[in-house]
Amino acid sequence: MATNENLPPNVIKQLAKELKCLDESPPEGIKVGVNDDDFSIIYADIEGPSGTPYENGVFRMKLLLSHDFPHSPPKGYFLTKIFHPNIANNGEICVNTLKKDWNPSLGLRHVLIVVRCLLIEPFPESALNEQAGKMLLENYDEYARHARLYTGIHAKPKPKFKTGAICESTTALNVDQSNTSVVNVDQKNQAASAALSMPPPVAPSAAAPKGGNSQDQAASAVPTSETGVSGAAATATTGITQKKEGVAKVQADKKKMDARKKSLKRL
Template structure:
């Protein structure tokens, strides 16, 4: 049974959202040729007898969707008060509690919450409901056994594996680049933005970088002293030979300083 164009647009937008940013432990599988042919996956919550299991739910959309809720059936066998042996789900969200603002994601999250907090007062599986009230440890033991047999695959469903692998591949190159951009035993400092400052050349300290200025001022002092010595305190220009000697001495001192 086909949906109205408005309902199809609403459903297609929700499918895009659930694929790009799904709730934790929830995935969907959609037939691209028929969006109404949809199934959902719910991962068993940790700390429950359903931990480690993956539970498959089939959706059937009526022509009045989203004004009326979809029909949902639990495909995976489960021992739970609110799931019948033929897969019927007893939850108010799929009955009188439905609102047209809800969608597929809301239904799957509600089912996940039902795995955490069973409601034995409205049990479809009377055996599970009675055991939950009378012998909680025995209920958990049998529910876990059923989960291990029917809901625990060797590998998670492809929808969960693809999400995990894509997140790991996007993070790995960043870590490799950050670790390789800084050489070992580098003297570079890291700024607040995370980039490395230009490293100081090996064997050079801050005082050595300022040394050309110091040498220049020392040279100026030597030249002044040389001028005074050459003038001999008389203010007269020395002879040519004296000038050559002074220039040679200056050049010699320059060589030694180098």
């Protein structure tokens, strides 16, 4: 078995680059892992494509990389037993991409996508499993029945319930938040309507003469703000006005008393 120390630095560099890309943007229906003790072994969990006898199952496979990867193609094996024309009983995968059609520019992503596509469209003409290949050509329904049977027995069930539970919880949460927002908006609208419908507080002041300034009259008719701060400001303003009026009255009374005293002295 190869070890990380025995792998050439250029291979390790290439693997690190490809694995980072697969981690940041994984192919649809494929999860990739690596053996920490041996980077030449790449593991992948492949979800059975919908509409095939392999749907609802998750199949584990591995890719064995050579020391001169990517100049030589990796070897692919299914670790999960599967009934498929192009997959032997020992799990070996027969696909042209891993043989005569290999190109150093092709990466792990391309290989994994091709293998998953093989589950969608088998090639019975180059079968490693002769029984599956013959059955596929002569009686597809029987082939599909065998493939589904193997999937149900050996493949790991696809965790569909997790996705559904998350979606349902998220949907319910969104609905609750939406309803809460609507209630809050309604409550705010009702409060605003009630505040606007209330008559404005009238501050006590001296009676305005008839025919007074229209701007003064309009100013006195403007309602105070609905907020507590504006209400407090209006109350404070009223108090100051009352105090000024009281001081003016006292001064006027004092002037009257002084005038009376002066009159008495003259008498």
